[in-house]
Amino acid sequence: MKDKLTIIKVGGGILNDQNIFEKFLFNFSKINGKKLLIHGGGIIASNLLIKLGISPKLVKGRRITDKKTLEVAIMTYAGLINKTIVSKLQKHNCNSIGISGVDCNLILSKKRKVKDIDYGLVGDIEEVNGGFIKTLLCSNITPVVCSLSHDGNGQILNTNADSIASHISIEMSNYYNVSLKYCLDKSGVLIDQNKTSSLLKNINLSYYKELVEKEIIIDGMIPKLDNCFYALKNEVNNVSVGGHDIIKNNFTNITLD
């Protein structure tokens, strides 16, 4: 039987609230068994861009990663956020290592092709080096992975953290019984965005499609849940979506059937 591996993707809102962030990391450090944390940090990167007088570039509401924006992403994701997380986990005796998709060729990607929008220096994942993660986990090291990849030819690429979480979970399912959790600002999948009590305990693929059609599930929640179903379809054992309280664990459980 395969060992259990918990993979958590933590959202930007949690990283940006000092109290919640501290509590989240303490709880994460207490998870039994092997674990891995994935983070981005879009909000913190945006704040730095503004401080530097660089206007975030958006086309049809989607962020464009130009050279300067990528530099700020590398500084905040791989630098400030990643090392802050690792230093706090070390304090809680969780021996961790902060890495990006560039390190040890963890995530190879291709610059997204230009169709209607040129997203700039954004990568779509091609390959995850699961063997390297396994080596770390076998040495009882907890990887903390930030949302950058590279093309193998010297170009770092901004990469969606939700997508990294599903791809790493799929790859690691070759070795482990993977439980993937997305931790968001809100509590999970809600029927009424203003009522925490409307949290769904479960959602399957057909119900998801129905809620998208009725425009109850909208905006950023759609690609997030698409990543969840993609992971489930590719042998990830367990996928859920919830808030920052991983101890309480009242997450929405995602299933195919």
Next chain:
Amino acid sequence: MKDKLTIIKVGGGILNDQNIFEKFLFNFSKINGKKLLIHGGGIIASNLLIKLGISPKLVKGRRITDKKTLEVAIMTYAGLINKTIVSKLQKHNCNSIGISGVDCNLILSKKRKVKDIDYGLVGDIEEVNGGFIKTLLCSNITPVVCSLSHDGNGQILNTNADSIASHISIEMSNYYNVSLKYCLDKSGVLIDQNKTSSLLKNINLSYYKELVEKEIIIDGMIPKLDNCFYALKNEVNNVSVGGHDIIKNNFTNITLD
């Protein structure tokens, strides 16, 4: 007999010149056998501080690391510079990993005590986790280490890269026959700062003391050479100081006797 390990500390001036930086990394990737790269990035951090409207704080010519300065150091050292180096080394088929002293408790330090000057969030090295570096090297992974450490209690500390280089070299001498090279903006130890032809081929401890007394060796070169002699006194096999051209290798060789 111990395996050979080449440890190189690269200076800020080299990192800041695009052409020299590219050539340096290409040459580094071609070094035979096990190797490790150490970098800081003070010049690039200073530029970002200025862009953010933060005045570098200096007391008696020495930089003071306050909270904002530390954040900028983390962003530039562990973020932009570290990941740029790793992505370029991967391009040259040198499988590398970018880490700081925080990752896997690589470098534990203590905040420098306040005597006449309060340097702020600066760490003096207490312990290097050589076993972790050995694990990486044994897996044919080249560590790229940036100049940050931590106190084990959640505080990241700015740490002198020259000092990290000597401490890591001393620790790794338990396992390897270590050759430590400091790559500077200038060519090595010069008798006349304006004449490359005045480069010393060798310098020993007594000659060094003589040149310091005559004020021929001055300023930043003194702590750098002190680090070299400290390494030699603590079993590091070979120490030299030179420019960016590690292939030509016309470095000043440092010896005790």
